[in-house]
Amino acid sequence: MNYGELLKLLAPESILALTLLLVLGADATFLSGRAPGLRRAVAASLTVAGCMGAIYWIFFFPIHGHLFSGVLVVDPLTQVTKQVLLLLTAATALLTLETAFTPHVGEYFGLQLLATLGFLFMVSSEDILTIFVALELASLSLYMLASFAKGNLASAEAGLKYFLYGGLASAFLLFGFSLLYGLTGETLLAKIAAKITTTPRDPLLVVAISMVLTGLGFKIAAVPFQLWAPDVYEGAPTPSAALIASGSKLASFFLLEKMMTIGLSSAVGSGAFHALAAGWVPMLAMLAGLSLIVGNLTALAQTSVKRLLAYSAIAHAGYALLGVIANSSQGFVALLFYVMTYGFTVLGAFGVVAVVERQTGSDRLEAFAGLSRRSPVLAGVLFVCLLSLAGIPPLAGFFGKFYLFAAILRAGAPSLGILWLVILAIALSAVSLFYYLQVLKQAFVREAPLELPFSVKPSTQLVLILLALCVILFGCAPDLLVSKLLLALKAAAPGLVF
């Protein structure tokens, strides 16, 4: 046991924690009483600096190691994921500059950093105790972020709903974890998996798995645990919703994948329609199918763009679940690529929504009318992001889906039993194009009654353009990210076969 080594491995997290204290401290001391704009600018730049510092640290000091046999795992794969998470938070912080819903500036940015800390810990542990605590850290921060606009009833509703459902989901997760611990006497995922193989499949394990899936299904907003998502996305302040949709999704999916493929690797089962076998795969396949159907079909009827993004997020959770179901290293890479690019894309979309909402006071479809003339940049970004979400080549969303389908088909080969899910996904992908085009139609075809140009902060413009470029870049050259992820996965888990 060596606390020095612990500190060394946790350097990025420590940097983030220090930044957090700095943000809170600066806002409470010499910035108190100053103009909110200045306070926001300082807090945002500190936050971005902290995130960038952590990213650079990971980049220049690539140390790896397992501490306490898996309580802390620092390997290339977690490091890449952490870098992306930090990027997402930095972008969210910059987009926050566009909004002015709270006088508690330091606390808002502080909570964003705290949530990110939670994400980082979620990613870097393979021990159910640590996973649970990290998940709670992230969730609690997100509940606060969702209810941060205190004067706004919708925000309070969002926070309360998120909190109540989240608390229940955490209870389920904890119950599932405690059953796993009770069955095996271990808290480390790998050891749990080793113990499970020795006992015959017993019903209690099924209870445990379904409880764990209930808890994690809530975090990724898969049907039927999605009820919170639309209200939270709509009611929460836009940057909070953006963080919930991007960073939280990425960390949760990473966690889900590790939980399933490492911790429950001996209770896989099969989701093929002719050879159903008990395990987590058929359960996830059901969640995926339901999410795809409910998410895509309900999104058709939405008039609020944030709500529409919420339902589309539910649908995308369904797509991403295909990567987990594949239960292979290729599936893991496809999942990560998909969720990472989805994070960038949805952040861009939320950035545009934030601007439009601030200028017009609404996020209804009509508010987007004439966007292409009021602000060509915003319209361009929205165009790229929504088409990527719909999965149009050559954007990142297309290749994400492509890799997912390829991975799951390869994993199911040669029987092609899981084909039903893929067909469903492709069919509903076509449906999804309709509602994304609805938004774009407003932005590019409809005319607004009053076509004043939007004033957009330069920082927002920069972030949005960068995000859109990322989406295009990873669409045109997906190999940039995929090869990096593959290498990282190989280095992290050399045992996995490709």
Place this chain on the structure above:
Amino acid sequence: MESYLSIPHLLAVAGDEKIFGWVTPFVWYSAIKVLVAVGLMLTMVAYTVWVERRVSAFIQDRIGPNRVGIFGLLQPLADGVKSFLKEDFVPGHVRKVFFWIAPGIMLLPGLLSIAVIPFGSKLGEQDMVIANLNVGLLYTFGITSLSVYGIVLAGYASNSKYPFLGGIRASAQMISYEISMGLSVIPILLIVGDLNLGNIVAYQGGSLWGWFIFKAPLSFVIFAAAAFAETNRLPFDMPEAENELVAGYNVEYSSIKFALFFMGEYASMIAVSAMMATLFFGGWTLPFFGLDQPATTWLGGLLHIAIFLAKTCAWIFLMVWIRWMWPRFRFDQLMDLGWRRFIPLALANIVITAVVLWLKA
């Protein structure tokens, strides 16, 4: 049928190992200890009330109750009879169930918390502690923390303004001071390295300077103040500040229910005094004449119990004394003292103790 219910048969069943196998000597001795301790405690409650009345009279240059028995020593008995015979009036607007259970809850924590306090060394073969728990200290804090329920429920059940305010004040005050009380004893745990109250007492044997009042004076000061606040005694008797709230949470109560509240307060006062003696004044030990070693004779055992009771009684007397000499704090001052003075002080105390121990090691 008759044969099953016949007395010889029942006795035979009772003697059967399977049914009453758990009635071991341990159970017998524990039962006796519990009975004696609770009996003693209740007697002390009664006489603490008498002491309070006499001492207050003395301080205020009055005479106090001196008519029933010699020096008024039978006064507690008379009080008890009176409160039993009085009409038990229940106002119409109260919430009945809570109104009934609140006085009962009030008395419990005081009685329960003496279970882990070593009130003597040994009497024959028996340790003079009801339950020798490894987490004894935590247990007492846990039980003490429950005592707030009686007051809060009484305030809520009474369903009128003054009791309600009293209940709110009580819960705020007790939660606040519980924290500094808990933090204040952590240095003692650090020094002893054990939560068992018996071991904490044993550690203080040897010399007078081994007592924690000298070894951890800051802890003592904070604990003492918190003890006054936890028992709602002056100078911290906000929950029943009579010139502000008439009588606080027990305004609506009368007869035996009121008496139970009264007894509950004194029971917790005695429990806190016993804790004080155990934690800071060496419990049953005295650093002279070899009285810090467990007794080998019955006389020695009884002497140890007497020493413990004497220390406890001294503290009770001090608490009574202070009540009639000091003015009351204002509520905001009380909160300020708790949160902004005692808690940081207690935290600093912990850190300093840890550093000193680290340097010594």
Place this chain on the structure above:
Amino acid sequence: MESLFFYLFAALAVVCGILMVANPFSRNPVTSAMFMVLTMISLAGVFVLLHAYFLAAVQILVYAGAVMVLFLFVIMLLNLKEEEKRKPGWVRMGFGLVSAGLFAALLLRSVAAARNAPLETAAATVDGGVKPLGLLLFTEYPLPFEIMSILLLVGMVGVVVLSKKELK
């Protein structure tokens, strides 16, 4: 003897838990809170039977003694009225009953399975005293311990922000 106490505490915890959320006699929030206190105390009893003395003491000290008092405090300050009875819709009731039924069936099956072949549950590896627990926390699990401290910071920041009155 021990199993007798276990059934006593377990039954008490379950019954009080049910009365906490679905009390047929009273819909008063204070009653619910008091039943929650009883649940906590029964759970502490179960912990004692598992020789987890520290956990039992802390359960009473923290949950029964502090958290629930705060609950009561808030309920009293808000002066909550009796909860109104609401009739849930048929669809919701149906879904709820079906999923609860499925879950109950699963649990019952695992209980039945355990009856035939006693479950191979892991034996306790650590004594529940203070010292082993502390050792474990500071040698094997310092990371979750530290994360907990950050978690508390989140709680603190959040509560201050959410409950602070906005000065206009």
